[in-house]
Amino acid sequence: MKRAGSAMMWILGLGFVSAAHATDACSPVAISTKANVSVSDGTSYKTATHYHSASSSAFEQIDDDGSSLIVVEGPVAWARSGDKIVRGSEFHKLFAFGHQYHAFILYFDEIMANVEEVESFAFRGETFRARSGDYPYGGKAHMVMGDGILPRGFQFDFPEIPPITVVLSNWKKKRGVDLPYALLIDDGTRQFDYKYTDVKIKSRLPLWFYDEIASPGFDDVEIYRVHRKLLAAHCLGDADMIADLSLEETIVASRGEVLFAPREQTRERFIGLFDALNYTAYTDLITPQIEVAESGDIGWITVQVRAEGNVVGSERTFDDQWAWVMMIKKQDGEWRHAGNASNRKEKSK
Known part of the structure; x- marks a missing residue:
């Protein structure tokens, strides 16, 4: 059961999102672009990008020979x-995420760490x-400001390669916000001239990225997606989703107790929870660690998260x-939540 009207309120109450947790599973941020690209070596191709968060982004390149897609999902590329379909490296994470220029403009301070002003x-x-x-x-990463309020471009300084510069131009209004529809990338050897044909900035339900980007079928990606769906289900108030992602019986160890919960009991427990609490954000604070047993049917994921929201019918908030x-088991080809052992950080008095 889903909290009445929760999905629609999730969209209607937001308008343009002016801030975003970079790893919030509940984020409604959805940025998708398409561009035609001309390269200084005479080649050309098309691109498409999708950005939900720093831990969920994708870059696709399309040319006469076909298309190639690079995706980062949490700890996996x-x-x-x-x-x-192949596993990626740290370079693939950097590459897929590194082409999310409109996200950088809108959410630079949320995406980058230890941000500071540089006068010169x-x-x-x-x-x-x-x-x-x-x-x-x-x-x-450096967002270079122009004479006015709009940024002039970016510079990225990565180890062992020349600085990469990006010059922004052809600014247009999108949902009341100025965004560039052209940019020039210089990686020190070639220049890439981007002309955007489409820039979509929307508020969407949190799991939209998984609808756009089909899973590659790797076990660790599937386990990561179960984790993120369970987090997002809290903000959607969707007890059915949590029950459907769980085994017929789960085992939960928390606060000094062990609970053996049939699926229907899990559903009812979360219906009660969502009647009492309204979750507004559920954020991964560290990169989840995922392991899969050699048998291939049992895995586990270790996480550290931040849950935020408010008590229904009052002005009280929570920030835990x-x-x-979380133990997870493959059943009939699908990974499902089997149980977890958890603890909450005590707050200083």
């Missing part, structure tokens, strides 16, 4: 070229103000930090 930053032979922060996958190990 993967790539698809034609019918071939050298950019393409001139000096400008900038905001600089730590890039999620290593290195530094939890850690747990």
